[in-house]
Amino acid sequence: MPLPFMTAAGQSGAAEHTDRDLQSPLPHDVREHWRRPxxxxxxxxxxxxxxxxLASYMLFSALIIALAGSVTGALVCLVxxxxxxxxxxxxxxxxVWVSAYGLRRVGLLTTVTLGWHEVAAVRTVQQxxxxxxxPRTVQGQALDVVRAGDGEALRTLLTDHNADFLARPEAFDRAADVIETWAAESRAGA
Incomplete structure (x- = not known):
């Protein structure tokens, strides 16, 4: 994943990039690449x-265990x-990742990919x-996807209280708008 904000080229073009972001909801030239909006x-x-x-402490302890002579303990710690x-x-x-091909929801253990032809609607709902x-629930906003074939709702994509948007409601609104725009433009182009 390129990090243009960490390079000198990214510093010189930072103002130009934000102007382009304000003009178009889809600022990416290459729509085929999977990107998180x-x-x-x-x-x-x-x-x-x-x-x-925590992993750095575990690696350091694996080194100490290996120097102490217990290779199996060091290997367990390393693994x-x-x-x-x-x-x-x-x-x-x-x-959530989007591209010209579809919508991808990446979870900790699972990944679900839907082509744009499989998406009936992407909408923001209060729930x-x-x-x-x-397990604690609060009233908030969620971004839901409805499948085209059976009308079944996919598991909630984003919420305004998840690890990406807690205490950042403007960021949630922008991300939801961008994903909804990707869905509308990609379904219209298909």
């Missing part, structure tokens, strides 16, 4: 950072650290939503 939220990034910190690193990376990929994915 919003940035990961601070809760998601913070959780992944904590997991990576556990690699599993935590994989979990942190997967946590960062969780979310009880889970707070940070925990």
């Amino acid at each position: 919003y940035r990961p939220g601070p809760w998601r990034v913070g959780g992944a950072a904590v997991l990576l910190l 556990a650290a690699l599993a935590v690193i994989a979990l942190a990376l997967r946590l960062l990929r969780v979310g 009880p939503v889970r707070w940070l994915g925990l």
